[in-house]
Every structure is written in structure tokens, then in C-alpha cells.
Amino acid sequence: MHRLLLVLLPALLSLVAACRVDDTTLGPAQPIAPGVRLYTLSDPSVLHPPGPVAIQMLRLDPGRVRLQSALAMGEVMGTESVADIAKRHGAIAAVNAGFFLPNGDPAGVLLVDGMLVSDTPRQRGAVAVGSDARGRTTLTFDRVTALARVRVEKPEGVTSFPIAGIDTVRQRGRLMLFTPKYHEHTDTAKRGIEWVIEGRPLMVRERREDEGSTPIPDAGFVLSYGGLDPPPPLDGLAVGDEVTIERQFATRHGTLPGLWANAEHAIGGAGLLVRNGQPIEDWAIEDLRPGFTTERHPRTLIGTDRAQSIWLVTVDGRNPALSLGMTFTELQQLAARLKLTDALNLDGGGSTTMVVRGEVVNHPSDAAGPRKVSDALLVVAR
Helix, strand or coil: CHHHHHHHHHHHHHHHHHHCCCHHHCCCCEEEECCEEEEEECCHHHCCCCCCCCEEEEEECCCCEEEEEEEHHHCCCCCECHHHHHHHHCCCEEEECCCECCCCCECCCEEECCEEEECEEEEEEEEEEEECCCCCEEEEEEEEEEEEEEEEEECCEEEEEEECEECCCCCECCEEEECCCCCCECCCCCCEEEEEEECCCCEEEEEEECCCCCECCCCEEEEEEECCCCCCCHHHCCCCCEEEEEEEEEECCCCCHHHHHCCCEEEECCCEEEECCEECCCCHHHCCCCCCCCCCECEEEEEEECCCCEEEEEECCCECCCECCECHHHHHHHHHHCCEEEEEECCCHHHCCEEECCEECCCCCCCCCCCCECEEEEEEEC
């Protein structure tokens, strides 16, 4: 047995060493909190051709910290600085997260505290946050779509109807779903029909026609149809009917849809960069705008390495004297330097912000300072 250990020990030590990032290539780490270390990098050679660059990297121990998504002002519609979001939640650190529209409406898949508050038909890169049996934070990466249907049970049978949008502006001729994360009410005008759903089992408690701005129950939701003449079977949805919301996740790279449906948090990005140790070479399926992958911009990245450490990275840009930003290829090369097995590009540009202990530690590119965003990814102690 001792001889076997002597044979295996060097190999095990070599494996452990290979799984660790060589800190000497990153410079000294600044301890922030148990399980949280901050690195900065300004090596021009990480760009091709070389040039000014400023990178901030948080290395997280998944056994000592948790990750969670958080909405600006605690609601779907609206924007707030990453620093203010982090302060409200008492976070150790934070970065900006998903893409969003100017009014603060998230533009990709978003789960907050297990609740789907933004759906998407586009199969873009995303990350799901969960925990294993020991309570360690786990991340899952894939390209994902997230849609929903309402299932109605009546004595004469079961019917279902597609939901066109979750926690977003109501559209005429479409059925929308409003959760308690949206606002205290649906903020809708008249000329629509709204159903208040709550209870156990969930059922229609009230049907409101041509009223608008229906209060959203804390333990339920509101279905809202734009117009007064919904098609069947929606026209027959009445008080007392039992209702189920079916969340439908579809994945590109084989992760189980149920894993996404049961995730604690999930954030959509634009550009899955690395998966299972293999760089992604084609982003056509993600329907990114021309030039998005090849232009240098400020970037925000989340990834995991071979040792299961979690990395949150911001790359400054649009400042020729300080940092030029990165292309996707350069981001992938940085991921390789960090030995990341999985990596996802989050919202970037003027949104790119990293906050540590209440202070912005990167250099946001907007002249007015850190941009207000719709949601953030928080680092909190276990």
C-alpha cells in the first residue's frame, strides 16, 4: 500500500498543480473575504496585436460563497447601478449581468430566486446557478431557450395556451404573465382582460375585464390579455379554474432542461465562449449582431476553472490610454490563461462594472460613470 501511494502521490500532485491557475502569471492576489480574491492584469500581450488593457478578476471558492441574481430596485422594469444593487443586498462583490432594453426590461432568460421573470425564444448562451448536496455553488453553461404556457384544468378536460412574454409590456392579441417580481401591479391600460391567479392549488380568483393595473398577489401571478376578445380556449378561463404555469426550457448542448427549470438563478448572456474545455467557434445560432464578436469592447465574463473555482471578470475598454477592450477570440485566450473549462460573455460595453466591498474597481466606459443596469450578479457569503 505504501509503495502504491509513493507511486500515485507525484501524479496526484501534478494533477492538482495542473488544475490551479498559476498566480505568477496574474500578479499578486488581494484577499477580499473568505473565498474571494481579486486579481488585476494589464499585460498588453493578452491582446492581439498587443495594446493597453485593464482586467479585473474575482476568483471565488464555491464552498465559501454563493452567487445570486438581483433585480434593479427589486423589480423587473427599471435600472440601478451595480454598486447600489450590491449595497442593498449586502454583497461582498458584484458585476453587471444580463442584457436589457433601455426601459430596464431584461432581454434574455432570467431566473431570480427560482422565478422565471424573463423568457426568450433565442437560443443564446446562459448560466444556471445552483448548489450541490454539500451546499457548494454550482454553475451550468449551455445555450438555452425559455418559454412558458398556461395549462388549464376543467371538468371537461385540460387545455393550454402559449404565453407570449413574462414581466414585460403587454401586447395586443397576446397573453402575458406578470409575476410578483414585476411590480405591485401589472401597470397595464384598459382594453384588456386580466386573471388573478393564486392559492393552493393555483386557481383563478378574479377575472377583470377592461380595467388594467391589476394588483399582483405575493404568492401568485396575473395573466393579462391585450384586447377584449381572447381566442378559445382562453376566452373560457373563469373564476375557479385550476391553472398551472409550465416552464419549457430547451438546451443546445445536452444539459437537462429540468436542471434549468429547478435552478436558483439563471442569467442569459450573448456568446457562449467555452464549454467542457472546448472553445466555441460558431455563434450563428445566437443571432448576434454583425461585428459583435470581432470588435473590441468592454466585456464581462463568468466562468469556472478545472479546480471548480468560479471567476468573474471585467475587461475595460473604449479608452485607448487605459484599455482597448477585447474581441471574443481574445476573451477565449484569456479564458485559456485562467484554465476555464466553461465561460460565458455577459452584457458589456458601458454596462461592464465590477464592485468590490462597495467600491467600483474597474473603469466603466461611459463618460457619466457606471451605467445603471437591469440586474446584477452578486457574491454573498454562505
